[in-house]
Amino acid sequence: xxxxxxxxxxxxxxxxxxxxxxxxxxxxxxxxxxxxxxxxxxxxxxxxxxxxxxxxxxxxxxxxxxxxxxxxxxxxxxxxxxxxxxxxxxxxxxxxxxxxxxxxxxxxxxxxxxxxxxxxxxxxxxxxxxxxxxxxxxxxxxxxxxxxxxxxxxxxxxxxxxxxxxxxxxxxxxxxxxxxxxxxxxxxxxxxxxxxxxxxxxxxxxxxxxxxxxxxxxxxxxxxxxxxxxxxxxxxxxxxxxxxxxxxxxxxxxxxxxxxxxxxxxxxxxxxxxxxxxxxxxxxxxxxxxxxxxxxxxxxxxxxxxxxxxxxxxxxxxxxxxxxxxxxxxxxxxxxxxxxxxxxxxxxxxxxxxxxxxxxxxxxxxxxxxxxxxxxxxxxxxxxxxxxxxxxxxxxxxxxxxxxxxxxxxxxxxxxxxxxxxxxxxxxxxx
Numbered sequence: 001x002x003x004x005x006x007x008x009x010x011x012x013x014x015x016x017x018x019x020x021x022x023x024x025x026x027x028x029x030x031x032x033x034x035x036x037x038x039x040x041x042x043x044x045x046x047x048x049x050x051x052x053x054x055x056x057x058x059x060x061x062x063x064x065x066x067x068x069x070x071x072x073x074x075x076x077x078x079x080x081x082x083x084x085x086x087x088x089x090x091x092x093x094x095x096x097x098x099x100x101x102x103x104x105x106x107x108x109x110x111x112x113x114x115x116x117x118x119x120x121x122x123x124x125x126x127x128x129x130x131x132x133x134x135x136x137x138x139x140x141x142x143x144x145x146x147x148x149x150x151x152x153x154x155x156x157x158x159x160x161x162x163x164x165x166x167x168x169x170x171x172x173x174x175x176x177x178x179x180x181x182x183x184x185x186x187x188x189x190x191x192x193x194x195x196x197x198x199x200x201x202x203x204x205x206x207x208x209x210x211x212x213x214x215x216x217x218x219x220x221x222x223x224x225x226x227x228x229x230x231x232x233x234x235x236x237x238x239x240x241x242x243x244x245x246x247x248x249x250x251x252x253x254x255x256x257x258x259x260x261x262x263x264x265x266x267x268x269x270x271x272x273x274x275x276x277x278x279x280x281x282x283x284x285x286x287x288x289x290x291x292x293x294x295x296x297x298x299x300x301x302x303x304x305x306x307x308x309x310x311x312x313x314x315x316x317x318x319x320x321x322x323x324x325x326x327x328x329x330x331x332x333x334x335x336x337x338x339x340x341x342x343x344x345x346x347x348x349x350x351x352x353x354x355x356x357x358x359x360x361x362x363x364x365x366x367x368x369x370x371x372x373x374x375x376x377x378x379x380x381x382x383x384x385x386x387x388x389x390x391x392x393x394x395x396x397x398x399x400x401x402x403x404x405x406x407x408x409x410x411x412x413x414x415x416x417x418x419x420x421x422x423x424x425x426x427x428x429x430x431x
Contacts, residue, residue: 010063013038028070030058031155039155040066041117042073042083053084054117054155084120115200118161119154122146122191142187149173149184158195163208167218178222185209233356234349236364240414245347253339255313256326260340260354262306262409264361264380266293267354271334275314276321283307283402287381298381301402303409361408371404379404 005025013030016022016038022030027044040055055061055069073083116124126146130139147154153165166188173181189209195201209215234242243261246254260270269287278285283302289295302310313325324334340354358380365376379401410416 006067008063013058013063024063024067024070026070026074028055028066033152033155035152037155040069041155042070044074044077046077046082051082051084053120054157056157084116084124115157115159116195117155118150118158118188118191119146121158121195121198121200122150125191125194141183145180145184145187146191149180150188153188158192159201161192161208163214163218166209167215170215170219174219175222181222185211185215232352233359233363234352236360236368239357239360239364239412242347242349243412244414246343249343249347251343252326253335253343255309256335257340257343257354257357258309259306259325261357261361261412262303262309263300263405264358264408265300266358266381267337267340269298271324271326271337271339273325274321275319275323275325278302278310278325280307280311280314292381294381296381299398300379301398301405303406305409305413306405364411365404365408369407371407375400375404 005028008022008024008030012022016030016032017036019032019034022032024030027042029041029043030038031041032038038058040058040061042053042055044051053073055066061069076083076086126139126142130142133139133142150169152169153161156165166185169188170181170185173184186209189207189211192201192207192209196203196205196207206214239261243258246258256270259265259273260267263270263285265287269291272291273285273287277287280302283304283306285300285302285306287298287300289297292298310325319325326335326339327333328335328339341350344350344352344354362376362380365371365379366373375397378397407416
């Protein structure tokens with residue numbers, strides 16, 4: 001039966017060259033990198049998650065010392081403590097030594113055992129900050145980009161990472177995936193700045209992931225890709241005839257697209273619309289801040305056309321407030337994300353996008369009417385003006401926006417009066 005711990009010999013540690021992980025037992029591993037680097041790591045499980053702590057390079061930490069550090073960490077783990085957190089605290093507290101050792105000496109003596117690896121500190125940084133990141137996908141992308149593309153520095157102490165190390169990470173993806181490479185560089189820079197702020201990196205120091213004056217001289221210029229060809233927004237001149245065709249289609253998705261056009265809303269805002277958000281008596285649709293891109297409540301003045309459409313959807317009975325206005329096939333679920341897009345495709349207009357209807361609204365209002373730009377932006381739920389100005393302008397020009405949305409509905413439905421058309425004739429000629 002093999003030994004549970006102390007499986008490696010000092011000679012084995014010194015001579016092994018094949019990249020991989022070599023276990024000493026008790027969670028202590030020797031990790032040999034493709035670049036020939038050899039580092040000690042301790043791996044354990046906590047709360048069904050694998051944790052990993054670097055213990056230094058073989059050049060700085062011999063086998064016997066690595067075993068001692070691993071044993072200390074295992075003792076903390078057995079007590080329900082986090083050895084990484086304990087080590088981080090120790091690094092900060094070691095500025096005052098009872099034996100009279102100076103700050104510089106204490107830092108030098110404890111650096112091997114107290115400086116976290118990039119992987120450790122990145123995990124700590126993300127754990128602290130991710131609660132402030134709204135998008136769950138964004139939080140996952142941070143972790144994935146670091147684990148996928150920063151492999152060469154994951155096991156390196158944060159104070160040993162150089163600009164050449166960062167460049168070696170970015171070079172393979174710099175031309176092939178320029179956007180990904182830029183994000184990875186920015187995230188590495190942020191994490192290393194945080195490590196410096198946490199006193200894991202002594203000064204003087206320059207962030208090795210900094211672009212200007214640093215990596216810009218180590219990486220080639222990125223090739224400019226041809227501009228992405230976005231699906232065109234439907235020209236506003238074609239909207240009245242399109243809307244007339246849309247009204248003939250007997251489908252819930254068609255009605256959802258009508259509301260999207262009439263209210264100039266985003267796809268998600270329409271699809272997740274509930275009857276509790278709609279007040280047909282006052283002609284107001286209030287979208288709570290939790291459903292808005294800018295996390296600010298948005299009250300939409302409903303045009304006469306929109307009100308009549310919604311009354312037809314409601315029928316003679318008052319729908320439950322939590323019920324979706326545009327329900328999907330599955331009970332209790334809204335229409336799918338592709339529902340309105342499929343309406344366009346069935347009408348042989350798949351080269352246009354649903355979101356492009358907002359562009360058509362913006363183009364028409366900006367080019368063909370005299371409504372102020374700020375009013376148009378507010379109707380699109382865009383932030384207008386400074387934070388101070390918005391605080392004093394809490395009503396968001398609701399009454400003026402009601403006139404704007406009524407004008408838009410009349411244009412879309414082809415019922416705009418000649419008098420209103422004449423009002424914008426000078427702008428038509430100027431255009």
